[in-house]
Amino acid sequence: MDCNEFKREMTSLFDADVxxxxxxxxxxxxxTCSACSADFYEMEEVVECLNPRYLPSAPVLLKQNIINHLSKEKQPMKNKTTRTFRLNSTIKKVAAIAAVLVAVIIAIPLLHKGNESLVGEAKAGNSLLESSIKATGLIKNMVMKLRVRTLPNDNFALVGTEYDMVEHTISKSFEKPEKWRIDKGGRVVVCDGKQQLMWIPMANGVYKGSLDAGFVEWFRILLDPESVLRKEQTGITDKTSEVRMAEKDGEIHMTVTSKAQGNFINDYSKNRSINESDNRREYVFSSQTKLIKSLKIYVLEGSKETLILETESIDYNVPISPSTFALALPKGAEVTDLAAVQNIKSETFSTISSKRAAEIIFDSMAKNRWDAVKVPFAQYNFLLMKLIKRKCSGLKVVKIGEPFKSGLYPGEYVPCEVVLRDGYTRKICLALRNDNENKVWLVDGGL
Ligand SMILES: [Zn+2]
Structure with a gap:
């Protein structure tokens, strides 16, 4: 392979199914080539920075746009059809698995049906869960070490069979006010009982949010094993899950298999043919305490199964240093207060449609009038803003399409086509949300 070929093909290294x-x-x-490796690492850095995943609430599906954008930016000569096809299949997998996890893990059952009609293992499973819920209600704290297939710097919600395992540590104190910490290396979220703080080393930024800020997304349910158990109980009493039980050496093994029910069923998702994936959870309980000792989650795709989450250890009622639930502000870090963002006021951006907001945003970027878009970019810190300015200053708008909603995302997506200064056309799906106090449209990802 020569240097030209390498430069033409190097983005393939970002493809999971290369x-x-x-x-x-x-x-x-x-x-073997220092010139090309310098190019490659520079591009890798740019890709990392351009990702909206450094924003606290960038939706998983937006990754599509970044990767599409990347393929256009770096490979204008390449045959588009094959490339887009390959990338789409990767994204489809990521999104499908995210949908599975959202469906399986996040949904906390509201109703708990009786178990009169259950027989055999389902009945045994149900009563084990009942005892485990009681036992879990008495624990004071927990430290869980687990591995998840994801990227260390990415959103907590991102999970994909193509990623390597990343170590996570969850610490939780159940005493009121509840405190917790989740650390995945590239992101740390701490709840000190009054607020949540998310530290993103890569953006040198700290995001400050309320007690119910969505920084850790579906990981939140892992903070509350009782909810996980109740969810499983509902699956069993609803007969939507199949349960297998075995007891040996002081442990009870419970395997639950079920079909996932994705929530991504609107048009945007249909276009991408996101399929539901079956999945299996393997629990080990202590026969004596009835507490969960370990959990493994597998995604089943046809005959292939992939372990996507596995606990290494779960310790209950162990000493946890108070400093675990406090975040020492790193030197030079910029703090963005999302509570202030929640209360943001703007006559202009609160009285219009998301499409009109996108028009104003792109128009201002075209004219380099960055002051005019301070409000919609309130969630972006200095470093992210610098990157966006470098990329989007002086762009030309080709077309702004009709906004749509998708999946669990509370905002709207506005599909846009723009020409950047380098002359290449990009399709961008701007994510805008206005679920704040004054219904002000804020950019949430897509650029
Ligand atoms: Zn070379």
């Missing part, structure tokens, strides 16, 4: 032979050739060239 052709193995091609990847091997690229890696070989990467190792």
């Amino acid at each position: 052709d193995k032979a091609l990847a091997a050739e690229l890696k070989e060239h990467l190792l």
Whole structure:
């Protein structure tokens, strides 16, 4: 492989389902050519920074746009059809698994039906869960170490079979006010009982949010094992899950298999044919205490199964240093107060449609009038703003499409087509949300 070929193909290294032979050739060239490796690492850095995933609430589906954008930016000559196809299949998988997890883990049952009609293992499973819920209600604190297939710097919600396992630590104090910390290396969220703070080292930023800020997304349910158990109980009494039980050596093993019911069923998702995936949860309980000792979650795709989450250890009622539930502000970090964002006021951006908001935002970027868009970019810190300015100053708007809603995202997506200064056309799906006090449209991702 020569340098030209490498430059043309290097973005393939970001594809999960890259052709193995091609990847091997690229890696070989990467190792032997310093000019190309410098190019590659520079691009990798840019890709990392452009991702909206550094925003606290960037929706998973927006990754689509970034990767599409990347392929256009770096490979204008390449055959678009094959490339888009390959990328889409990767994204589809990521989104499908996110949907599975949202459906399986986040939904906390409101009703709990009786177990009169249950027989055999379902009945045993149900009563084990009942005892476990009682036991879990008495614990004072918990430290859970787990591995999840994700990216260390990404949203907590991001999970995909193609990623490597990333270590996470969850610490939780159940004494009122409840305090907790979730650390995945590239992101740390701490709840000190009054507020949540998220530290993102890569953006050198700290986001401050209320007690119910969505920084950790569906991970929140892992903070509350009781909810996980109740969810499983509902699956069993509803007969939407199949349960297998076995007891040995002081442990009770419970395996629950069920079909996922995705929530991503509107048009946007249908276009991407997001399928539901079956999945299996393997629990181990202590026979004596009835507390969960371990949990594994597998995604089942046809005959293939992938372990996507696995606990390494769960310790109950252990000493936890008070400093665990406090975040020492890193030097030079910029603090963005999302409570202030919640109360933001703007006559202009609160009385219009999301489409009109997108028009104003793109028009201001085209004219380099960044002061005019301070309000919609309130969630972006200095570093992120710098990147956006570098990329979007002087762009030209080709078309702004009709807004739509998708999945669990509370805002709206506005599909847009723009030409950046480098002359290439980009399709952008701007995520705008106005679920704040004064219904002001805020940019939430997509750029
Ligand atoms: Zn080279």
